[in-house]
Amino acid sequence: MTLPGRLFCLLASIPLTLLFGIMPIRLLALDLDGTLLNSRGQVSERNRNALEQARERGVRVAIVTGRRFRDARPTALDLGLDVPVIAHNGALTKHARTLETVAVLPLPLTAARHSLEVGRAAGADALLSDDHEGLGVLVYDHLSGDNHAARLYINWARRIHGENGPEVIRQVASLERFLDHEPVHFAFAGGCAKMKALENVLLEELGTTVKIFSTTHQNKDFTLLDIVHPEASKGLGVAAAAAELDVLREEVMAVGDNLNDLEMLHYAGTGVVMENAEASLHKIEGLYATRTNDEDGVALAIERFILQPMETDYLSIN
Numbered sequence: 001m002t003l004p005g006r007l008f009c010l011l012a013s014i015p016l017t018l019l020f021g022i023m024p025i026r027l028l029a030l031d032l033d034g035t036l037l038n039s040r041g042q043v044s045e046r047n048r049n050a051l052e053q054a055r056e057r058g059v060r061v062a063i064v065t066g067r068r069f070r071d072a073r074p075t076a077l078d079l080g081l082d083v084p085v086i087a088h089n090g091a092l093t094k095h096a097r098t099l100e101t102v103a104v105l106p107l108p109l110t111a112a113r114h115s116l117e118v119g120r121a122a123g124a125d126a127l128l129s130d131d132h133e134g135l136g137v138l139v140y141d142h143l144s145g146d147n148h149a150a151r152l153y154i155n156w157a158r159r160i161h162g163e164n165g166p167e168v169i170r171q172v173a174s175l176e177r178f179l180d181h182e183p184v185h186f187a188f189a190g191g192c193a194k195m196k197a198l199e200n201v202l203l204e205e206l207g208t209t210v211k212i213f214s215t216t217h218q219n220k221d222f223t224l225l226d227i228v229h230p231e232a233s234k235g236l237g238v239a240a241a242a243a244e245l246d247v248l249r250e251e252v253m254a255v256g257d258n259l260n261d262l263e264m265l266h267y268a269g270t271g272v273v274m275e276n277a278e279a280s281l282h283k284i285e286g287l288y289a290t291r292t293n294d295e296d297g298v299a300l301a302i303e304r305f306i307l308q309p310m311e312t313d314y315l316s317i318n
Helices: 003-012 045-056 069-079 109-121 148-168 192-209 234-244 259-267 279-283 297-307
Strands: 027-030 060-063 085-087 092-094 101-104 126-130 137-140 169-171 185-190 211-217 222-228 252-256 270-273
Touching: 027 234, 027 297, 045 060, 045 297, 060 069, 060 085, 069 085, 069 148, 085 234, 092 234, 101 234, 109 126, 109 185, 109 192, 109 222, 126 148, 137 148, 148 169, 148 185, 148 222, 185 192, 192 211, 192 222, 211 259, 234 252, 234 259, 252 259, 252 297, 259 270, 259 279, 270 297
Parallel strands: 027 060, 027 252, 137 169, 252 270
Antiparallel strands: 085 092, 092 101, 126 137, 126 185, 185 222, 211 222
16 A cells, blocks of 8 residues: 555544544533423434434533423433433532432522522512432422412423422422521522512622522523522533543533523533523623524534534534
């Protein structure tokens, strides 16, 4: 064989990602709502097929969500994922199949009680996530008659768990009396304007004793404020998973659509924002943009960066 022929064979045996100095993706971190799941709460066939092809290439897939573990677990089981679910905005990391807890950062009791006190003073309805050792339970005591957003959230939680609904959601006489231990996290749900005002008050009153994540859906006038341990975040959760899997930061791709995804997107070597994401995320330099969650945006990102990394760009960069 001639020298050029031998050189061609040598180059052909080297993965393009290494040949051109691009680190291959080894860990894929995916948000659920507004990202992997379409507007009907389903994983599309194209997204499912792309995930299967990525896993066949050795890519590990992690669900990283603001959802409670119990609400995220069905999707992890359906997809057969073996990487622990990073739930509650990074406050709880847990295996979907075995329920083994990998890491938990419960909300300190003093901060939890203070959060409840501030929320009550603002007329907000509180939701408490409890039971990090098991599947998890959502606890509340009452909902205001005009708080359609909170009722929508609770009805959604009941619906996705079907006949297990009574085990998933528990109404108590008083959260103040119930709160004698550290919960996983606190949340307040309501209309966007009211929750934005509450977020400002919580930040002023609680300071650095907690971390607050806002998930907003303007088209539904719905905002969920999650109050977690000050060290919890999706970014730290993904970093811990990467370290456990011996994956470099440059080998991580994260895809998200909301403000609680920001730290995860910044951490990943490749951060991808959905077209339906919060407008402010599209203004951040260095992040890629893909199609909406109803247009298989996750599949397009997987095809671009994992399955066909040297092909013509499907995506734009902000």
